[in-house]
Amino acid sequence: MKWSEFFTSSVGKKFVMGFTGLFLISFLVIHVGLNACIWANDNGVMFNKAAHFMGSMVVIRIMEVGLLAGIFLHAIQGLVLTAQNYKRRSVGYAVPMGNTGSPWYSRWMGLLGTLILLFLILHWYNFWIPSRFTGVEEVFIDNKPYDNLYGLMLLTFSNWWVVIVYVLGCISLAYHLMQGFHAAFKSLGFHNRKYLVVIRNVGNVFSIVVSGAFAMMPISMKLGWVS
């Protein structure tokens, strides 16, 4: 079988989804860990230093390109699959199956993903574009200049509607991952039933804890829990 046949088959496309999905998950782990530095309550010193350290590593810079490619591959492939699968049944049922047999969020991955994408556009506009291109105000820590991303966060999250959009984005992510985490392993061919039970539970905890932690960041800032 040629690779072209592999990647254009229905199974190969799902392989791409699972692979890019897990790659995005691994990024989330790093991202949430780094951002958690805001809770050090040291006026952002630890967070700004950590962000600077990440931004100055070549490996991370290269991975950033991979990450962007990964997100677009995942989003495009996901939406294409959703559209193709939708067209497989032209006449629907008068009485739909609903949630018997599958949880609602597992059937709405395309919608949840789209919500995540919309959130990401705002997120890039808020942080990624200033930090990479248009510039961020500087702050001096130990007489060295650092991008004051912490200050930018405080400013951005002083707006209630931004906080609300971020929390909604995190809720979409939680549901997306509750289905996505275990599905990705299955897409990659992992079929041991004993470990899949563990993966399912780990996935649920991961989805809630990671998305919850992300959601608490804007909330903490808005409510003045960090300074």
Next chain:
Amino acid sequence: MEHYNMNLTLKVWRQQNTRTAGRFETYKVSEVSSEMSFLEMIDVLNERLTSEGKEPIAFDHDCREGICGSCAMYINGRPHGPWHANTTCQLHMRAYKDGDTIVVEPWRANAFPVIKDLMVDRSAFDRIVQAGGYISVNTGNAVDANAVAVEKEKADESFANAMCIACGACVAACKNSSAMLFMSAKVAHLSLLPQGAPERNTRVVNMVAQMDKEGFGSCTFQGACESVCPKEIKITSIARLHGEYLSAGLTSNK
């Protein structure tokens, strides 16, 4: 269980043939015995329709004992009706009570076009099996059944997958109209056994290609198929198929 009679309202999908549009027809059926099977209830209705000079409801059935997989009916929002691990022919009227309304629809999937009323064309499944769901056995003397040792756990797993009766409920239940549960059962059944080893790679590749050609969707691991499978085929078989496909891709020389 206490025997009782009931009066029911049936809403059944009626469609002349593949090309015409169908519609629901409502029938009142009275004095239905709780001891009847669901298909017997339809038989009685059909006798009445015939005596009234109307066309009886067309539906597939054969063994009526849950082993052939013909009896495809989507009943009140569930393939094969409300009971777990059950076929329509094994559904009994004691599942219902007096005054119930029952909506009966055919399997819905573009790959399963309606032939008439509740009958759908499932020959796509046959073509998928023809594409790779077989093993090669040399003619000659019959080999002793114990000549090839099979690990017990694998034999059991293979057997559990061989239970698939190709009824198509997985396709009917899946939001993507995916045939993956069916196909993965066939692949796992054969690939887990030493007799299935020679065609292991070509089997999965050819079957997936045929499935895609037939117009079934891909798997999103939602689990609706597993929840309605009369033979309790596990969704992990689909994950196994993904693994088989990946290894076929990785080890191929082309």
